Amino acid sequence: MLKRRRLILTTTLLYTLFILYFMFFAFGRGDSEVDSYTFIFVPDNFFKLPNPLEFLHPTIMDIVSLGNTAAFIPFGILIPLLYPIKFVRFIILFMLSILVLETIQAFTLRGSFDIGDVLKNSSGAVIGFVAYSVSIRMKGTWRSVITMGICIILLLVVSWGIGAGIDKAVAKNPGSFVALNEWENSSGVTSKKIALLPFKIEGQKITPQFNVYDANNKKSETYTYKFGGKDFYFYLNYGIPDQKDLKGSVSVSVDGRQIFLSNFEKDDPLRTPQVFDWYFEQANEITITIEGNEKVWDVGYREMKHFWE
Structure with a gap:
């Protein structure tokens, strides 16, 4: 049991370092000539429903947009594996952590504070947490893993669908001439x-x-x-x-x-x-x-x- 816990802790720490690298050093962060702080408090979109044709020739921004959600799903699985925690406490602590990291990004000129990223990152963690909560009710390791994978896929699709609906509802459109x-x-x-x-x-x-x-x-x-x-x-x-x-x-x-x-x-x-x-x-x-x-x-x-x- 102790060995399993150490393995999960090591995996969590390594994955956290991996995410921090992408947040602060990847994509040429720090090499640009930006000399002003950028804070975006109103998201340009919540979730863009992906067009399957776009994935045939994805751009860097397509991958980054998808990664803003998918890359944070493991935290919703690893953290409750390490420490039994209720959902409300988990999501509050997680969002506070992301807010701090986004603020550091802005003040170090290695990115911008973007509330849209906070929402997407947190949504990924929620998907992971819900998928984990459902999977632990299954009997057998493989059944739990398969259930978790199916839940993640379904929740991603649902999130994108809801997000696309929200985007359409709040988006501005040209009025009459x-x-x-x-x-x-x-x-x-x-x-x-x-x-x-x-x-x-x-x-x-x-x-x-x-x-x-x-x-x-x-x-x-x-x-x-x-x-x-x-x-x-x-x-x-x-x-x-x-x-x-x-x-x-x-x-x-x-x-x-x-x-x-x-x-x-x-x-x-x-x-x-x-x-x-x-x-x-x-x-x-x-x-x-x-x-x-x-x-x-x-x-x-x-x-x-x-x-x-």
């Missing part, structure tokens, strides 16, 4: 909606559905819209109408940083209508600058929302 019809121009005046008259670009008839903007018979015009930190997909169409001097440009800036610029010259081959779309995360202000004979139309956005919003 909202046309931006009231912009503040360079004079500080709110733009007025003008008649949506059709025009042609390269012989293609364009009929704006929501709005249309140009330089207002000036060399250039600037339009600004405040979003107040929203997450959204932004859309606009642009081009120079036929029978106009083929010279103009359109640029888009977010919070003072230019992210898009298109210049049209006379010999530019891209004469057909173009579409610009971009995802903005927590943008406060968008500015569109139109020069020359450029036209911009059907400008709008789709805000990212939860299903209950």
